[in-house]
Amino acid sequence: MARWQPNASQRLVVAALELFEERGYENTTVIEIAERAGLTKSTFFRHFPDKREVLFGGGTMTGLLVDGITAAPAEAGALEAVAHALDVIGREAFPPERREFAARRQAVIAAHPELREREALKGLGLTASMIEALERRGVPELTARVVAELCGIAWKIAYERWSDPANHDEFGELARRTLAEVQAVAESQSRP
Structure with a gap:
């Protein structure tokens, strides 16, 4: 070769x-x-x-996430800025033809504690990147942290759903829907 x-x-x-x-x-x-x-x-x-x-793509995902938040319309709120970034990630990193690979990758990660640990650390790094990108947009620190944590949960759930071979939704659409579900659950818990 x-x-x-x-x-x-x-x-x-x-x-x-x-x-x-x-x-x-x-x-x-x-x-x-x-x-x-x-x-x-x-x-x-x-x-x-x-x-x-x-199996973790170096800083590719972080770059897409930060760029997506930065490129969100100026009038977008914190949640919408992250949702915009999830759309970008869906187009750039999670095209439909990558779904089978993602499912296989998830199975390998689930079977090995060292890889599960790396996946968790990657999630923490992505959340920290979201917080920093939101703060650069002028979002107050506490709001940026809460939004980033909620979006991190939504992203994880959306990725698990998207990588299921039986699912045919686009990642960005699925991530937005999951984000709305997570937000609704959080809001429902604040009511008496």
């Missing part, structure tokens, strides 16, 4: 997922992932700091 091949990062992700499914996360090495992708170990480390990170 040629020394340089396009889509090295995506090839590494696919190879890692296949190997994690076949052998388990603990029984797969970086060298095996690189070889399966037709690449070298050094190429792997140019794209990912370790094998745990290979």
Whole structure:
């Protein structure tokens, strides 16, 4: 195989997922992932700091999230700004053809505690990024924190629903609907 091949990062992700499914996360090495992708170990480390990170996209999602919040219309409130970002993420990161991969990825993560821990840390990082992006829009700190936490919950639920192969909704639409459901539950608990 040629020394340089396009889509090295995506090839590494696919190879890692296949190997994690076949052998388990603990029984797969970086060298095996690189070889399966037709690449070298050094190429792997140019794209990912370790094998745990290979299924988590580096900072791609954070960048899309922050850019989406920043690009929301100036008059948008905090919830609408995050909903705008979820629309962007749906178009850019979660096209329908990625649904099967997402379901497989979720199954691998669910089966390995170290990957579940990384998923939780990624969620915390995304929430912190939402808070910072909202505060840069002038949203008060407490409001930004509450909105980011609610949106983080909605995002997680929407992603689980979207990655179900039986679901055919677009991610952005599903995320907005889930966000409305989460908001309705929160509001219902404040009533006597």
